[in-house]
Amino acid sequence: MNVELQKARVAFQGEAGAFSEAAAIQLLGDGITPVPRPTFDAAFRAIIEGAADALLVPVENSLAGSVVRVYDLLLESHLAIVAETILPIEMQLIACPGASLGDIRSVSSHPMALAQCERFFAAHPQWQRIAAEDTAGSVREVLGRGDKTHAAIAGRRAAEHYRGVILAESIQDNAENFTRFVLLLPTKEAAAMTNPVARKMSIAMRLAHRPGSLLAALEPFARHRVNMLKIESRPIHGQPWEYQFFLDLEAETPAPLEAALSEVRKATSQLRVLGLYPAARTA
């Protein structure tokens, strides 16, 4: 990763201490300046507004699937993917310093985080569950109030940021919970970053909605020995006869990717390269 990015202002959706912030630090180190934003729309705007140099966003989670809104915003933007990182999503029970597990009476977090810890709640049926708008935000509230009977569920980064104590570790039901994040830069800057180990490519393409159109578009990839890591179709609102496809591709070198791509362009009504970047080492 280049030196400037290690000191970049990095926008993300969520509060300080969010999983996205942890992913940004995992990828770029702790020399970055986090720029938290309440919504994905606001996070994408942070670069245009000059408040951030880069953007880190989740694109898929092993339990919840693709983050459709991020793909929509990426397509509308002038940003490109320059790196990816895969973060294990581990839920921690976080409380005020001095609190112990026996003190806890209520636990708050985002409903999705609460739902991912059903087994832990089943073991503590007397605890009240309280919904919150944000995982890290629920930790901020607990520490702000200083109530030792109240805990929150969020990632380790939130405990560190708000100086909470972790009363129980990795309480999520499913150990196989990973989120893949991508780092986005303005397209011109991304193009100037020549990365010799980049061999993964994300593309978006539009196809006519008729038998055989996808087959024709995929054939050049197979012929050039390009491996498909992900494919996903989405209907295009207001255009019932066209489909949008998102693909992740990988080859041993960039050459076959480029060769296949120039042929695929002829079979599609629209094709955009979302980024060429090094594949993350999987956990």
Place this chain on the structure above:
Amino acid sequence: MNVELQKARVAFQGEAGAFSEAAAIQLLGDGITPVPRPTFDAAFRAIIEGAADALLVPVENSLAGSVVRVYDLLLESHLAIVAETILPIEMQLIACPGASLGDIRSVSSHPMALAQCERFFAAHPQWQRIAAEDTAGSVREVLGRGDKTHAAIAGRRAAEHYRGVILAESIQDNAENFTRFVLLLPTKEAAAMTNPVARKMSIAMRLAHRPGSLLAALEPFARHRVNMLKIESRPIHGQPWEYQFFLDLEAETPAPLEAALSEVRKATSQLRVLGLYPAARTA
């Protein structure tokens, strides 16, 4: 739809008045007996436990994408899709009888519903937002408390069920918000239902993770003039060299579907038909 299903006990995830309940009534009429369950896992168990005859679950939303957990549970189950229905997701501001818009001080709902109404909240900056675990559940709480300063955001069905009044209609930011639901029955019962207009098919298949394997599996569909409505890949945990694909297919008659399928079976390591059913009329 057959007569017995119009009187079926239909399980779904969520509280009474949920969007899933509205979808079940849209598909089967209001003679059904709703069987609400707190989680998708519990909703799938309801049939095994003899508490329900059928199950209605969301499979994809136009803004949030596929419901990955439902596909996982469907693959583990002995259930099959027999019908689909597409429900517009319209958010209503619901309060106690006698309340007016000027009385409201706080609004609760699931964070996803709150996030889908950002423009409405921007027009009422003085309102406090309160997260809840369930949209319909937030209406139940508001009506239960009888506090005229508190409102909830949920669907029309929740207002009817808990006898709340709708203070503002269709307050969601995006008008293009649709969820596709499918009706599931035990596989044997599904097979016995011969539906002459069934021409849509959902399948799950596993492929070796190498260049060309997807192309070989898709080729018979194109040759038999089968139209692909949806394709989605998912990695298989613990099996890095195999991929799971979910496809929705459509043909003018079932014959080309069956012909293509018997050829595709030879190109896949595993293939399961999740259901053959009539396509929903889109809104």
